Amino acid sequence: MAKTVFDTVPRQLIWTALASSLLAGPAMSQDFPITAQQRATANEVAQSGVALSELSPNAPQSYTVKSGDTLWDISGMFLKQPWRWPELWGMNLADIKNPHLIYPGQTLFLDTSDGRARLGMRRSGDLPTVRVSPRTRVENLASNALPTLRSSLIEPFLAEPLIVDEQGLGAAARIVAAQDSRVLLTRGDRAYARGNAGAELLDDPSKKQQAFRVFRNATPLKDPITGEVLGYEAQYVGKALLVRSESRQDSLDADGKSRTEIVPATIDIIDAKEEMRIGDRLLPEPPVQLQSYMPHAPSGTLEARVVSIYGSAVVNAAQNQVVSLNRGSRDGLEPGHVLAIMTAGAHLVDKTDAGQPTIKLPDERNGLLMVFRTFEKVSYGLVLDITSGVKVGDRLVNPL
Numbered sequence: 001m002a003k004t005v006f007d008t009v010p011r012q013l014i015w016t017a018l019a020s021s022l023l024a025g026p027a028m029s030q031d032f033p034i035t036a037q038q039r040a041t042a043n044e045v046a047q048s049g050v051a052l053s054e055l056s057p058n059a060p061q062s063y064t065v066k067s068g069d070t071l072w073d074i075s076g077m078f079l080k081q082p083w084r085w086p087e088l089w090g091m092n093l094a095d096i097k098n099p100h101l102i103y104p105g106q107t108l109f110l111d112t113s114d115g116r117a118r119l120g121m122r123r124s125g126d127l128p129t130v131r132v133s134p135r136t137r138v139e140n141l142a143s144n145a146l147p148t149l150r151s152s153l154i155e156p157f158l159a160e161p162l163i164v165d166e167q168g169l170g171a172a173a174r175i176v177a178a179q180d181s182r183v184l185l186t187r188g189d190r191a192y193a194r195g196n197a198g199a200e201l202l203d204d205p206s207k208k209q210q211a212f213r214v215f216r217n218a219t220p221l222k223d224p225i226t227g228e229v230l231g232y233e234a235q236y237v238g239k240a241l242l243v244r245s246e247s248r249q250d251s252l253d254a255d256g257k258s259r260t261e262i263v264p265a266t267i268d269i270i271d272a273k274e275e276m277r278i279g280d281r282l283l284p285e286p287p288v289q290l291q292s293y294m295p296h297a298p299s300g301t302l303e304a305r306v307v308s309i310y311g312s313a314v315v316n317a318a319q320n321q322v323v324s325l326n327r328g329s330r331d332g333l334e335p336g337h338v339l340a341i342m343t344a345g346a347h348l349v350d351k352t353d354a355g356q357p358t359i360k361l362p363d364e365r366n367g368l369l370m371v372f373r374t375f376e377k378v379s380y381g382l383v384l385d386i387t388s389g390v391k392v393g394d395r396l397v398n399p400l
Contacts, residue, residue: 049116316389
């Protein structure tokens with residue numbers, strides 16, 4: 001949607017966008033809720049600014065937003081704790097009633113002249129711009145809005161990870177045959193499938209063609225502390241469309257006796273991450289969800305553990321990789337929650353003590369993670385900042 005603006009110095013602070021960029025695509029509508037607690041924080045900061053101790057040691061005096069920036073990058077440039085956007089919103093609360101968007105070309109100026117940190121769109125002491133002859137400029141602002149994080153890092157994982165419980169796994173349909181006795185299937189191939197647990201694979205009359213995700217190797221995810229099976233993580237291999245329902249037909253055998261034959265459902269493979277084969281399972285494609293992310297610390301105390309590193313055979317996860325956690329929606333985790341990754345301190349023998357006791361070094365913060373997808377007992381998080389590799393069993397806590 002085009003927006004008309006006048007050629008005057010803008011007063012809107014760039015930081016107000018930290019609550020509201022849409023990850024799924026900058027052209028989508030952005031209208032996200034603000035909690036009472038977030039607004040109260042902004043109101044408080046509006047009166048006094050932010051303490052200088054909260055600024056990053058390398059915070060620049062000014063910064064011009066450029067294409068390719070993300071809100072997380074810019075926030076971390078100025079603040080020690082980049083998810084604390086309500087405090088930055090409060091720096092210009094009088095002008096901004098609801099935080100929305102940030103665009104390339106805007107310049108931020110840091111003002112610390114009175115011993116408190118404030119941000120503005122012009123330098124302290126600059127005179128207001130006098131508009132002599134108004135001119136109209138039309139810009140497509142939505143197409144230029146910056147995302148909170150680079151969408152390419154998360155988008156594949158919004159569709160791929162499948163967490164199912166034991167009951168859902170047993171009820172999943174399965175591929176039973178392929179045309180021309182093929183062993184491997186890929187995009188464009190036709191195959192045949194059957195429902196499981198006595199249920200036929202049928203068309204949904206309300207849909208033109210029903211889509212299914214194809215998966216295999218449902219691996220149990222176990223809590224590294226309690227051993228509880230939290231769910232089954234299925235390996236995503238592609239998508240299929242249901243062409244014809246499973247059915248039964250009567251026929252005669254060689255002796256002329258009547259018999260009922262099973263006719264499996266017909267499916268067409270429309271997408272293949274890797275080749276499929278007989279025995280792979282199918283689950284209905286869930287509705288598309290456009291997810292927005294507001295990075296923020298949990299309001300209550302949370303502690304979690306890394307259960308697995310998604311889609312990788314390596315032992316340690318690096319920056320921008322996805323890991324699964326042993327906490328989910330039942331534990332209060334939600335998309336946007338930022339957690340600190342802790343590396344356990346080593347157990348050592350104190351050789352300086354005559355008794356040589358065993359000591360444990362303190363846990364040290366290793367980086368940050370943002371939760372972006374939750375199931376009942378399991379969540380997925382993106383590793384944002386990291387010092388050394390993240391491994392299974394590492395602890396996650398509220399960031400400080």
